[in-house]
Amino acid sequence: MNVDLWINDEKITKEIDGDAMLLDFLRDHGCLSVKRGCETSNCGLCTVIMDDKPVLSCSTLVARAAGKHIYTLEGLQAEAQAFGECLADQGAEQCGFCNPGLVLTVLAMVRELKHPSDAQINDYLSGNLCRCSGYMGQLRGIRDYLQKKGGEKK
Amino acid sequence: MRVVSQPVRKKDALELVTGQPVYTQDIAPPDCLVVKILRSPHAHALITSIDTGAAAELPGIACVLTYKDVPNQRFTLAGQTFPEPSPYDRLILDQHLRFVGDAVAIVAGENEKTVERALKRIKVSYEVLEPLLDFRTAKDNQVLIHPEANWRSLCEVGADNKRNLCASNEEKAGDVDAVIAGCDWVVEQTYHTRANQQVTMETFRTWTCWEPSGKLTCVTSTQIPFHVRRILSNALALPEAQIRVVKPRIGGGFGAKQTAVTEIYPALVTIKTGKPALLVYSRRESLIAASSRHENEITVRLGANKHGVIRGIDMYTLSNTGAYGEHGPTTVGLTGHKSLPLYGKVEAFRFRYDVVYTNVLSAGAYRGYGATQGTFALESAVNELAQKMKMDPVKLRELNMVREGAVMPAYYGEKLNSCALDRCLAKAQEMIGWENKYPRVELENGKVRSVGVAMAMQGSSIANVDTAAVRITVNDQGCYALEIGATDMGTGCDTILAQIAAECLNCSVEQISVSGVDTDVSPYDSGSYASSTTYLTGTVVIRTCETLIDKIRTNGARYMGCPVDDVIFDGAGVHRTDGSEAMRLAELVQAGADLSALESYCSPVSPPPFAVGMAEIEIDKETGVVELIDFVAVIDCGTPINTNLVRVQAEGGIAQGIGMALYENVVYSEQGRNMSNSLLQYKIPTRLDVGKIRVAFESSYEPTGPFGAKSIGEVVINTPAPAIANAVCNGVQVQVRELPITAEKIYNGTKQ
Numbered sequence: 001m002n003v004d005l006w007i008n009d010e011k012i013t014k015e016i017d018g019d020a021m022l023l024d025f026l027r028d029h030g031c032l033s034v035k036r037g038c039e040t041s042n043c044g045l046c047t048v049i050m051d052d053k054p055v056l057s058c059s060t061l062v063a064r065a066a067g068k069h070i071y072t073l074e075g076l077q078a079e080a081q082a083f084g085e086c087l088a089d090q091g092a093e094q095c096g097f098c099n100p101g102l103v104l105t106v107l108a109m110v111r112e113l114k115h116p117s118d119a120q121i122n123d124y125l126s127g128n129l130c131r132c133s134g135y136m137g138q139l140r141g142i143r144d145y146l147q148k149k150g151g152e153k154k
Numbered sequence: 155m156r157v158v159s160q161p162v163r164k165k166d167a168l169e170l171v172t173g174q175p176v177y178t179q180d181i182a183p184p185d186c187l188v189v190k191i192l193r194s195p196h197a198h199a200l201i202t203s204i205d206t207g208a209a210a211e212l213p214g215i216a217c218v219l220t221y222k223d224v225p226n227q228r229f230t231l232a233g234q235t236f237p238e239p240s241p242y243d244r245l246i247l248d249q250h251l252r253f254v255g256d257a258v259a260i261v262a263g264e265n266e267k268t269v270e271r272a273l274k275r276i277k278v279s280y281e282v283l284e285p286l287l288d289f290r291t292a293k294d295n296q297v298l299i300h301p302e303a304n305w306r307s308l309c310e311v312g313a314d315n316k317r318n319l320c321a322s323n324e325e326k327a328g329d330v331d332a333v334i335a336g337c338d339w340v341v342e343q344t345y346h347t348r349a350n351q352q353v354t355m356e357t358f359r360t361w362t363c364w365e366p367s368g369k370l371t372c373v374t375s376t377q378i379p380f381h382v383r384r385i386l387s388n389a390l391a392l393p394e395a396q397i398r399v400v401k402p403r404i405g406g407g408f409g410a411k412q413t414a415v416t417e418i419y420p421a422l423v424t425i426k427t428g429k430p431a432l433l434v435y436s437r438r439e440s441l442i443a444a445s446s447r448h449e450n451e452i453t454v455r456l457g458a459n460k461h462g463v464i465r466g467i468d469m470y471t472l473s474n475t476g477a478y479g480e481h482g483p484t485t486v487g488l489t490g491h492k493s494l495p496l497y498g499k500v501e502a503f504r505f506r507y508d509v510v511y512t513n514v515l516s517a518g519a520y521r522g523y524g525a526t527q528g529t530f531a532l533e534s535a536v537n538e539l540a541q542k543m544k545m546d547p548v549k550l551r552e553l554n555m556v557r558e559g560a561v562m563p564a565y566y567g568e569k570l571n572s573c574a575l576d577r578c579l580a581k582a583q584e585m586i587g588w589e590n591k592y593p594r595v596e597l598e599n600g601k602v603r604s605v606g607v608a609m610a611m612q613g614s615s616i617a618n619v620d621t622a623a624v625r626i627t628v629n630d631q632g633c634y635a636l637e638i639g640a641t642d643m644g645t646g647c648d649t650i651l652a653q654i655a656a657e658c659l660n661c662s663v664e665q666i667s668v669s670g671v672d673t674d675v676s677p678y679d680s681g682s683y684a685s686s687t688t689y690l691t692g693t694v695v696i697r698t699c700e701t702l703i704d705k706i707r708t709n710g711a712r713y714m715g716c717p718v719d720d721v722i723f724d725g726a727g728v729h730r731t732d733g734s735e736a737m738r739l740a741e742l743v744q745a746g747a748d749l750s751a752l753e754s755y756c757s758p759v760s761p762p763p764f765a766v767g768m769a770e771i772e773i774d775k776e777t778g779v780v781e782l783i784d785f786v787a788v789i790d791c792g793t794p795i796n797t798n799l800v801r802v803q804a805e806g807g808i809a810q811g812i813g814m815a816l817y818e819n820v821v822y823s824e825q826g827r828n829m830s831n832s833l834l835q836y837k838i839p840t841r842l843d844v845g846k847i848r849v850a851f852e853s854s855y856e857p858t859g860p861f862g863a864k865s866i867g868e869v870v871i872n873t874p875a876p877a878i879a880n881a882v883c884n885g886v887q888v889q890v891r892e893l894p895i896t897a898e899k900i901y902n903g904t905k906q
Contacts, residue, residue: 032180033173035405037355038437042833045355073173084171088163091798094806095644096170097355097405103171122841129833131353131406132644134805135841137798 003066007031008075022048022057022065026072033073033100037129044128047101048072054108056127073100079107086145092137098130106142110149118143157656158861161798162663164646166403176403178375179434182361186432187216189420190269192259192276193443194251197285197513197826198297201249201278206259209272214264216427218272221247224422228304229388231445232480232518233378233412235619235680237308239483241320243300246389246418251280252299252477253513254827255442262423262431285513285826289449289474292318292510299477299511311483320475321483321509325490327563328502333466337457341539344453345531346892347875349446349474349820350813351830352520353838356405357440358416362423363430370397372421375404377411377641378681379671385414386421401671407643408810409519412683413445413480441836442828445518446820448485448509449474452531462545464497464536464554471507471528478516482509485519489528492762494564496532496575496609498556503564513826519683521807522871525612526814530893533608533876538889546592547607547880548583555579555609558854566617568759572854572864574790575609578766581852582607582788586768593884600776603783606769606880610872613760614856614865615686622691623677623754624698626655628706632727632739634659634666639679640691641671645867646799647687653795654692654860658699660725677752685763685865688795692860694755702751709747710737761856763791763864767808767873771881778901780882782812782845787873789849792856792864800866804849807870813839815875817894 004013007029016025023046026034036058037043046058049071073080080103087093087103102125109116109124116124121142122135130138169176206218224246232240247257259276263269286297300315307313312322334340360374370392376382379399387394404411420431435444455468471489475482490505520526536554540547556562558573583589586605594604625637636655642648648668656663671679679691703723710728711718714735721728729736743749770784787808794800817837821829830836855862875893883889888903 032175035177035356037357038833040437040832040834043355043437077172080172081168084168087171088167089161089798091161091164091646091796091802093164093167093170094646094802095355095404095406096166097177097644099171100173103173126840126842129355129838129840131355131408131810131838132806133802134807134809134847135844136805136847137802139841 001063003062005065005067006069008071016062018063020062022060022062025062026057031072031074035097035100037098042129044105045098045101047104049104049108052111054105073103076107083107083145086148087138087141090137090141092133092141094132098128102128102138155657155861157653157663158795159793159797162649162653162796165649165652165668177356177405178359178361178373178402179432181373181402182432183363183430186361186430187262187264187423187427188266188269189260189262189423189431189433190273191257191419192261192273194254194256194258196251196280196282197254197287198283199251199280200283201251201258202281203279204259205277208275209261212268212272212275214268215272216262216429217423218276219247219260219422219426221245221249225391227391228306229385230480231385231414233381233414233681233683236384239309239311240481241305241307241313241479243305243479246422253515255515256477260419260423262427287513287822287826289472289510289512290451292512293508299513313483318511319508320479320511321486322507324506326504330466330468330502330504333502334455334457334468337465338460339458339539339543340455341535341542342455343535343538343891344451345534347450347527347530348818348893349449349515349517350520350818351441351446351820351836352408352410354406354408354410357437358435358444359433360416360420361430361432362420364424364428368396370421370424371400372397372417373400373402374417375411376401376414377407377643377683379641379673380639380678381681382414382417383673386417389418390421390425399673401641404643407682408521409523409683410444411643412519412681415444437833438831441831442515445480445516447520448482448517448524450489450527452489452527454531454535456535456539458539462543462550462553463499465500466502467494467497467500468504469494473507473509474512474517475509476512476514476516480516480518482517485524488524491565492525492611492613493528493532495562496556496611497554498560499554505564514822515820515828521810522868525868526872529608529610529872530875534879534891537876537880537883541883548579548588551579551609572761572792572856573764574852574854575764577852578764578788578790581850582766582768582786585848585850586770586784586786588768591770601772601774602885603770603772604881604885606877606884608767608873608876608880610765610869611762612685612865612869613762614689614859615757615760616684617757617760620680620684620686620690621754621756622679622694623752624691624694625677625750625752626698626702628739628743628749630740630743636666636668637676638668638691639671639676640687641682643682645803646796647682650688650795650799651691651695654695655699658696685868688863689859689865690755690757692795692863694753696860697755698751698753701753702749705751706742706749709742709749713737713742713745713747757858759858761858761864763789763866763869765789765869765873767877769874769877769881771878771885773882773885773900775886775904778897778904780816780895780897780900784846784848785812785874786848787870788852789870790852790854791866792859793853793862794851795861795863801849803866804870805847808847808874809839809844811871811874812844814893815878815895819894
């Protein structure tokens with residue numbers, strides 16, 4: 001089948017297999033930040049933004065992305081760095097393999113929630129697994145980022 | 155200090171947080187063959203016939219390989235210094251299959267779909283053998299896992315394949331039976347720990363290619379590049395000089411990648427086809443066919459006098475190494491060596507163990523490496539002693555703990571030169587509010603809040619075995635290239651070692667570049683495991699800097715025409731004591747000075763770091779459900795080199811320990827099929843499950859360590875399981891001796 005979609009604002013038109021998954025499609029199109037950590041939609045590593053919402057690209061058919069705008073870290077470098085620096089200043093990026101999924105989900109959360117509490121943050125990110133950090137450093141980094149972002153607005 | 159003991163950002167941080175393509179699969183050539191493995195459906199079987207014709211003839215298939223295509227020489231996948239204590243019990247592909255998931259055939263082809271189709275077209279007939287699934291019955295069982303004639307053990311570890319023994323030993327000091335017979339209080343109990351999975355977020359993966367020079371290049375997600383080179387040489391019957399191993403950034407290790415899980419398969423494909431080949435394990439494969447923690451059953455018998463002084467400890471560990479013996483003989487040693495020395499007043503001890511083969515997933519290395527299992531058993535037994543004596547378990551530990559200056563008979567007779575365990579215990583007690591919370595607080599909603607405690611130790615590198623080398627070169631710009639063979643697995647060792655170098659060389663961390671590991675270029679390092687990198691490689695960095703500074707001064711004297719004693723190294727270059735003349739580093743290099751130094755080192759000791767963990771939990775008495783409220787850990791890792799990274803190491807290790815304590819378990823069907831084969835079944839903690847983890851440091855100063863440092867990576871995982879078990883017992887008087895501590899076990903316990 002033939003699909004049109006936008007990857008990081010670039011329009012792609014492509015003939016695809018009906019069972020093609022968005023994760024593989026994105027990696028084939030150079031978005032190597034997108035990672036796979038499981039086959040059961042548990043880990044959150046493959047998260048990308050589809051029309052403003054975080055979705056798991058491992059379990060999203062390319063066909064479902066037809067006509068939609070997909071963003072990966074390749075298209076959000078400045079935002080990724082702004083939050084990523086807060087993460088790095090805690091040493092919480094660690095091995096980094098879960099970072100792209102986490103960073104994109106945090107960027108989506110910031111658009112969706114105003115002044116989230118720790119409980120809301122943990123709830124929003126509960127599908128993003130990390131085996132290195134124990135999550136505490138990530139939370140410190142997110143709080144720091146929210147504070148800096150809040151400061152900018154004022 | 156300027157750079158050491160500071161929260162320096164990791165050198166690779168921005169690459170990682172912005173999602174740059176730095177991992178093994180990201181940098182694989184686009185024309186790599188896709189490699190996949192056909193796996194045994196039986197726990198124990200022989201291949202009677204295998205027909206690959208229909209698979210091989212599919213267009214796009216490059217090769218289909220079976221046991222007939224591999225060298226018949228056995229090897230181990232364990233990443234250990236030669237001669238490895240782990241037995242040589244593997245072939246790349248074997249006619250004899252030893253667990254559900256064991257490799258039957260390798261298929262390589264142009265794309266994933268074709269390879270998947272080819273896998274289904276391989277026709278295999280099996281003679282199904284009786285499986286040996288209960289490790290308690292494995293020793294001297296008539297079912298033999300490794301009857302083969304070319305099985306061999308390179309070291310004296312008590313291995314005997316005709317008895318299903320991967321290792322067996324007994325150590326003792328004093329007459330433990332007599333000492334315990336004279337004790338007022340005796341506890342004897344058996345504890346059962348499970349085969350936990352490391353669950354690195356990046357699963358196992360490797361790609362290989364032939365270089366025009368006639369070399370096999372292997373790019374792989376590993377903690378042990380130099381050992382991988384030897385393992386490939388053993389497995390493929392290829393000289394080591396013809397193999398090059400490269401380690402890019404890797405997505406987590408935790409010991410999982412101290413075993414060469416995937417390297418042999420694409421390597422064989424590249425040798426057979428001449429083409430580049432990539433193998434990426436699925437999560438399922440990583441859970442059924444890699445290497446877990448060793449399942450242990452540990453019996454502890456300990457005796458104390460009427461005041462609570464622990465006088466004798468007798469420990470027996472039965473360890474399940476599964477189908478193959480990777481890390482079997484060594485992990486078991488730590489169950490005793492890295493738990494028994496915690497108690498400093500013991501007059502006699504005995505430590506016996508057996509490591510047995512069974513028809514389940516091969517175990518391997520996982521953070522803690524046996525110490526975790528031993529700590530659960532011994533710390534639980536000490537808590538049971540406290541319970542029996544109606545004594546506060548903190549007080550019991552204050553009375554018995556090992557102190558600085560002690561000689562530790564159960565720890566190779568090493569003297570303890572640095573130990574702040576007493577301060578760790580006091581601080582943890584204060585942080586969690588032990589005095590007000592021990593043993594429990596009944597809540598109005600029918601729940602109960604309780605606290606529990608455990609202590610732990612580990613080592614810092616393997617004494618007299620682990621070796622590290624470091625090379626530092628001044629480049630033409632006057633900056634430094636730091637070359638190491640230690641493998642940063644996300645923990646930040648590249649940055650930590652650069653901090654140590656920057657401190658010594660009086661420069662900034664930015665002036666020191668660190669590259670990944672390439673066995674053709676990097677100086678030898680046994681690898682990043684056994685809590686060795688900061689302590690051992692860090693020490694070598696200091697020694698290399700000292701040699702380099704001497705060299706810089708000697709060259710300065712030569713080019714400035716003055717005695718060496720008149721030359722001062724100032725970080726930017728050299729100057730004469732009276733300030734009359736100076737040369738910058740770049741000037742020295744451009745003048746032709748050879749400014750590089752290489753040092754290597756193997757430590758005669760392995761100073762233990764210490765930790766105290768305290769858990770506060772809430773138990774629902776009606777259902778047995780436990781909620782973790784707060785976990786406090788106070789750690790003595792000597793001087794923390796990077797204050798951020800030690801904290802995150804601790805928090806991460808504790809979270810893994812919490813998973814081990816409360817839910818992580820590999821469950822098998824009656825036929826030996828691994829049911830915990832996805833993250834749906836094998837649950838690791840999410841951020842909603844870990845409560846609050848709070849970490850503090852009470853530092854001793856280790857005289858043999860870099861700037862006083864000891865290790866941090868492993869000790870942190872050891873306290874959660876026994877501390878949470880103790881909290882459960884203090885809450886509802888149920889002692890759970892078999893992990894994980896599930897609601898069902900607690901509920902059933904309260905009904906007894």
